[in-house]
Amino acid sequence: MAMNVQPIPSVSERINEVRLLTAAIVNREILPNENMLWADHRGGHTTEGDREEARALRSSVRAKVREAGLWAPHLPEEYGGAGLDFLELAYMKEVLAYAVGASSLFGVMAPNSGNQLILVRYGTEEQKQKWLLPMIEGHMQSGFSMTEPDQPGSDPRSLRTTARRDGDEWVINGHKWFTSNGMEADFFIVMCRTDDGGGEADRNSRMTQIIVPSDTDGVKILRGIGVWGGTSDHCEIVYDNVRVPLENQLGETGSGHQAAQDRLGAGRIYHCMNSIGQMWRAFDLMVERAAERTVHGGVLESKQFVQGFIADSYMDISAARLMTINCAEKMRDGSYPRTDISAIKVFVPAAYERVVDRAIQVWGAAGITDDLPLAAMFQTARSLRIIDGPDEVHRILIAKNVSGHHRSGGTWDFGN
Numbered sequence: 001m002a003m004n005v006q007p008i009p010s011v012s013e014r015i016n017e018v019r020l021l022t023a024a025i026v027n028r029e030i031l032p033n034e035n036m037l038w039a040d041h042r043g044g045h046t047t048e049g050d051r052e053e054a055r056a057l058r059s060s061v062r063a064k065v066r067e068a069g070l071w072a073p074h075l076p077e078e079y080g081g082a083g084l085d086f087l088e089l090a091y092m093k094e095v096l097a098y099a100v101g102a103s104s105l106f107g108v109m110a111p112n113s114g115n116q117l118i119l120v121r122y123g124t125e126e127q128k129q130k131w132l133l134p135m136i137e138g139h140m141q142s143g144f145s146m147t148e149p150d151q152p153g154s155d156p157r158s159l160r161t162t163a164r165r166d167g168d169e170w171v172i173n174g175h176k177w178f179t180s181n182g183m184e185a186d187f188f189i190v191m192c193r194t195d196d197g198g199g200e201a202d203r204n205s206r207m208t209q210i211i212v213p214s215d216t217d218g219v220k221i222l223r224g225i226g227v228w229g230g231t232s233d234h235c236e237i238v239y240d241n242v243r244v245p246l247e248n249q250l251g252e253t254g255s256g257h258q259a260a261q262d263r264l265g266a267g268r269i270y271h272c273m274n275s276i277g278q279m280w281r282a283f284d285l286m287v288e289r290a291a292e293r294t295v296h297g298g299v300l301e302s303k304q305f306v307q308g309f310i311a312d313s314y315m316d317i318s319a320a321r322l323m324t325i326n327c328a329e330k331m332r333d334g335s336y337p338r339t340d341i342s343a344i345k346v347f348v349p350a351a352y353e354r355v356v357d358r359a360i361q362v363w364g365a366a367g368i369t370d371d372l373p374l375a376a377m378f379q380t381a382r383s384l385r386i387i388d389g390p391d392e393v394h395r396i397l398i399a400k401n402v403s404g405h406h407r408s409g410g411t412w413d414f415g416n
């Protein structure tokens with residue numbers, strides 16, 4: 001089944017061009033090969049022949065992406081990226097997310113992509129040469145090491161990992177977990193507390209992000225944490241008297257909290273567009289199965305329970321998509337729609353979870369097998385309600401912003 005992407009009359013020519021070019025690669029090169037492309041990543045019985053074929057297929061798709069000028073769409077052209085603007089990239093994301101793993105074939109893979117943006121924005125020329133360019137070329141992997149097992153990730157300013165200056169080195173001590181891509185990473189960007197001098201009001205300015213090569217003495221990767229009943233590369237890591245040169249610091253001392261906000265704020269809009277692409281796929285799978293499967297004397301699509309699933313999912317996707325595009329347009333226009341970002345961060349993963357849940361139900365037992373992408377999507381949707389700030393934190397922020405606005409004399413203007 002191909003993704004149906006047609007030009008959208010209300011957007012720019014470039015957005016339509018990017019979406020159609022992306023859809024052509026997704027539909028022609030990725031969807032028909034979805035199982036084989038990732039054969040070497042699946043557990044179970046894969047032969048060396050399968051693994052070789054998978055690697056060859058991936059490099060042939062990557063070559064086509066480069067030919068289409070869409071490689072690393074999140075990065076500026078000067079760093080070998082496609083140089084898309086905010087809205088172009090947001091609209092591209094939903095198309096990319098339709099197929100399993102398509103993003104990585106276009107050179108966008110978390111957490112590398114977020115780290116690349118931080119390096120573009122905060123890195124020195126030397127750091128860019130050493131860490132950014134090899135990562136963009138696919139010769140290096142990275143991780144972002146912020147969350148700690150003993151501190152609440154929903155209040156990142158409470159983290160305890162310290163970096164102490166000793167001569168021309170930082171000495172880092174701390175305990176992190178859920179550092180994604182930890183097994184593959186050649187370096188980590190580690191969020192550290194670099195100054196305890198300020199008072200309570202100064203909590204944000206104590207944080208600094210520091211680049212730590214993964215083979216530095218004292219970096220101890222304890223395990224890939226088991227999640228959802230399987231192994232993962234979300235790693236638990238101890239940094240034990242890890243010494244790196246002062247020049248590994250990213251940006252000014254104390255800019256770490258701001259850098260994390262820069263990474264997460266815009267990133268949340270892109271993550272939501274990813275979720276929408278995946279919902280779109282789950283929806284198409286549900287509708288397709290409902291049209292084909294006959295139970296109790298009729299196809300599923302003729303049963304009102306299933307019609308309800310289709311209608312509710314249509315509304316979930318449309319609402320999630322319009323909210324997210326509205327938010328992306330505000331970002332493009334130069335504002336930082338903090339309340340809207342929190343609103344989509346809560347609404348979209350919940351809608352995604354509902355849509356996938358219904359699609360699984362329509363597929364019956366097949367819905368929870370690895371033959372379809374639905375089971376993995378369900379786990380992703382559930383996890384997204386925790387990642388990048390749990391639902392509760394964003395709900396609180398929405399309510400505080402609205403009430404604060406009210407206290408300062410204004411009712412909320414939903415038109416802006």
Ligand SMILES: Cc1cc2nc3c(=O)[nH]c(=O)nc-3n(C[C@H](O)[C@H](O)[C@H](O)COP(=O)(O)OP(=O)(O)OC[C@H]3O[C@@H](n4cnc5c(N)ncnc54)[C@H](O)[C@@H]3O)c2cc1C
Pocket residue numbers: 111143144145146147148151152153154155177178179180181234383386387388389390391392393396
């Ligand atoms: C799959 C996955 C990948 C991840 N990748 C990374 C990564 O690469 N790097 C990294 O640094 N981190 C990563 N994380 C960690 C993630 O960012 C944190 O899990 C998240 O910020 C929440 O922190 P926590 O788990 O410590 O939960 P806590 O902060 O302990 O919160 C637990 C629960 O408390 C509730 N809660 C929190 N605050 C409030 C409140 N004010 N009022 C009411 N209830 C509240 C919420 O329900 C929340 O879920 C990843 C997590 C997952 C699941």
